[in-house]
Amino acid sequence: MGTLTRSIRELRENPQQWQAFQQQGHCVVLAPPGSGKTKLLTTRLAYDLFNKIPPPHGAACITLTNAAAAELRRRLDGLGVPNRSTLVVGTVHSFALRRVIAPFAALTDRPELAHASIAGDRQQTAAYAQAIDTVFGGREDQRNIRSTIEFHRRRLSPEEAWLRSGEGILEAGRLYGSLLREQGLIDFDDVVRIAVELVEDHEVVRRVLAARYPYLYVDEYQDLAPGLDRLVRALCFDDTHEAQLFAVGDPEQAVFGWTGSRPELLTELAALPGVHPVHLEHNYRCGAEIIRIANLIQRGEREVIPSREGGEVSATRCPGGFADQCRRAVTTVRTAIGRGVPLHEIVVICPHNSQCRDVTDALRNAGVPAFVRGSEYRLTQATSFVEACAAWAALGRELSNYRLGAIHQRWRQLLGLSWTREKDVALTELLLDYEYKTHDGAHQLLADLLDLGLAQGLSRPSQSDEAAEVGKMRQELISGALKDLTITGLAERARKVDRVEVTTMTSSKGLEFDVVLILGADEKRMPDFRSFNAPTQLNEDRRKFYVSVTRARDEVRIFYSGFVEWASGRPDPAGPSRFLREIGLV
Numbered sequence: 001m002g003t004l005t006r007s008i009r010e011l012r013e014n015p016q017q018w019q020a021f022q023q024q025g026h027c028v029v030l031a032p033p034g035s036g037k038t039k040l041l042t043t044r045l046a047y048d049l050f051n052k053i054p055p056p057h058g059a060a061c062i063t064l065t066n067a068a069a070a071e072l073r074r075r076l077d078g079l080g081v082p083n084r085s086t087l088v089v090g091t092v093h094s095f096a097l098r099r100v101i102a103p104f105a106a107l108t109d110r111p112e113l114a115h116a117s118i119a120g121d122r123q124q125t126a127a128y129a130q131a132i133d134t135v136f137g138g139r140e141d142q143r144n145i146r147s148t149i150e151f152h153r154r155r156l157s158p159e160e161a162w163l164r165s166g167e168g169i170l171e172a173g174r175l176y177g178s179l180l181r182e183q184g185l186i187d188f189d190d191v192v193r194i195a196v197e198l199v200e201d202h203e204v205v206r207r208v209l210a211a212r213y214p215y216l217y218v219d220e221y222q223d224l225a226p227g228l229d230r231l232v233r234a235l236c237f238d239d240t241h242e243a244q245l246f247a248v249g250d251p252e253q254a255v256f257g258w259t260g261s262r263p264e265l266l267t268e269l270a271a272l273p274g275v276h277p278v279h280l281e282h283n284y285r286c287g288a289e290i291i292r293i294a295n296l297i298q299r300g301e302r303e304v305i306p307s308r309e310g311g312e313v314s315a316t317r318c319p320g321g322f323a324d325q326c327r328r329a330v331t332t333v334r335t336a337i338g339r340g341v342p343l344h345e346i347v348v349i350c351p352h353n354s355q356c357r358d359v360t361d362a363l364r365n366a367g368v369p370a371f372v373r374g375s376e377y378r379l380t381q382a383t384s385f386v387e388a389c390a391a392w393a394a395l396g397r398e399l400s401n402y403r404l405g406a407i408h409q410r411w412r413q414l415l416g417l418s419w420t421r422e423k424d425v426a427l428t429e430l431l432l433d434y435e436y437k438t439h440d441g442a443h444q445l446l447a448d449l450l451d452l453g454l455a456q457g458l459s460r461p462s463q464s465d466e467a468a469e470v471g472k473m474r475q476e477l478i479s480g481a482l483k484d485l486t487i488t489g490l491a492e493r494a495r496k497v498d499r500v501e502v503t504t505m506t507s508s509k510g511l512e513f514d515v516v517l518i519l520g521a522d523e524k525r526m527p528d529f530r531s532f533n534a535p536t537q538l539n540e541d542r543r544k545f546y547v548s549v550t551r552a553r554d555e556v557r558i559f560y561s562g563f564v565e566w567a568s569g570r571p572d573p574a575g576p577s578r579f580l581r582e583i584g585l586v
């Protein structure tokens with residue numbers, strides 16, 4: 001039996017999943033963790049492509065983060081979905097840039113946007129500094145003003161809202177935008193705003209997009225910021241040319257508040273006339289005890305039903321502080337390995353990046369392979385392609401989990417019209433060559449890939465976001481934090497097996513493991529002390545804890561000390577996290 005058929009059969013066993021799978025018209029699935037939202041979305045898309053969407057029509061399948069988009073692509077690959085030029089699977093920002101702004105920029109008063117580049121972090125910081133300095137003359141706290149401007153840009157606030165935030169904010173925001181514009185740059189907030197304006201203001205844009213992508217699939221809808229929600233609504237709820245929407249999400253897993261997202265948008269979407277809401281309630285991932293604890297974290301607001309017995313949750317006090325938590329985490333990981341749990345079925349989750357780095361060091365020093373992704377560059381289609389090339393060359397197909405065919409497919413997409421069959425041959429030769437050069441600097445492989453055609457492929461205007469990220473990666477590999485990284489080191493970053501994953505609570509979203517370790521469960525860290533008097537933020541911190549716990553199939557091990565240590569080194573006796581108290585674990 002094919003994987004798609006098997007997946008459809010599994011959905012048929014669950015009446016709610018089956019209802020959503022068969023639903024005609026707009027469908028919004030609201031469902032808890034592990035209830036099969038992503039499985040439902042990808043199975044339905046695969047089925048629709050084979051049965052309802054004949055070429056040249058296509059579909060757009062979008063989500064918020066690159067990691068989530070990569071997971072969608074992986075699952076669709078597994079269901080045997082073939083490539084189609086009108087099938088877009090990616091982030092909502094890349095959809096806005098490539099499928100809305102690039103082809104329709106001529107309709108705006110800024111046709112040059114079709115060739116604009118995405119501003120890098122440094123360019124944004126410089127433009128913010130200059131704009132704020134010009135308007136406020138260095139009198140005010142730059143960080144505060146920048147975050148107020150970002151707040152309004154992300155929410156596409158109307159002018160009155162900007163004005164309510166104080167004198168000079170609107171002016172500085174406008175100046176920031178025009179400073180980027182003078183350099184031929186836009187940032188992702190601009191991308192969203194311009195795409196929303198194009199779709200809302202121009203019927204022709206809606207008409208063309210609805211013809212090209214008559215079906216729109218959105219995963220993790222709760223994380224879309226208001227601008228992106230408007231984009232989806234304009235495409236799907238136009239009286240004359242609507243695309244059909246299939247959206248899945250969970251307001252209780254919204255963890256991207258800093259991007260301006262509001263979990264209520266999903267609930268409101270589900271209540272729109274013409275939308276069929278479907279609620280799922282069974283969790284297929286976690287043992288019953290994990291679900292019991294997860295329900296307690298939610299304070300009984302929503303009962304999730306487990307599909308199997310078992311599961312363990314425990315909390316351990318580590319009186320020696322965070323270093324002690326790391327030591328005990330190492331022991332717990334070793335015990336799990338001793339019981340036969342594969343390394344890649346274990347995850348360590350911490351509230352902060354710096355804690356992730358500390359626990360990774362502790363694991364590695366104890367001889368346990370561990371991987372944490374820092375903020376060196378984002379994992380996009382192009383950067384993950386470069387990592388996959390290193391992995392295939394250095395680790396081979398088995399250990400790397402990458403097929404040469406999948407690497408070639410990505411290569412073709414990145415090269416676009418500049419792809420030729422000879423370029424496939426050249427890529428294969430290059431990768432075979434690197435099998436014997438695994439100790440060379442990783443920057444050399446990137447330079448060779450750029451020379452081989454990647455640079456040309458990324459010079460297309462629609463690829464400016466990818467080009468910016470590859471530029472950042474190159475910089476890091478040549479002179480940044482990754483400057484001594486070898487091909488093997490780069491390969492390790494893409495390796496999916498035989499290593500423990502270490503991640504922040506936010507980035508653990510959408511993942512699943514047999515064993516989950518949560519460190520740093522101390523008040524002032526979890527929740528963060530800045531959330532104490534901010535109910536919205538406090539709720540988001542609770543949701544992050546909820547998301548972390550529900551990543552586990554079998555075991556959740558939580559560690560706390562009852563105090564936190566700040567940079568001064570002085571312990572602050574804040575007590576264990578209130579979340580542990582609420583669920584009766586301390």
Ligand SMILES: Nc1ncnc2c1ncn2[C@@H]1O[C@H](COP(=O)(O)OP(=O)(O)OP(=O)(O)O)[C@@H](O)[C@H]1O
Nearest residue numbers: 010011014032033034035036037038039284285510
């Ligand atoms: N009907 C089903 N029968 C068997 N297994 C299922 C079924 N539905 C989902 N699953 C399994 O449950 C697990 C969770 O599914 P999935 O990742 O799609 O859930 P999700 O709702 O997207 O989770 P989260 O919101 O936590 O990311 C997967 O291993 C999936 O294969």
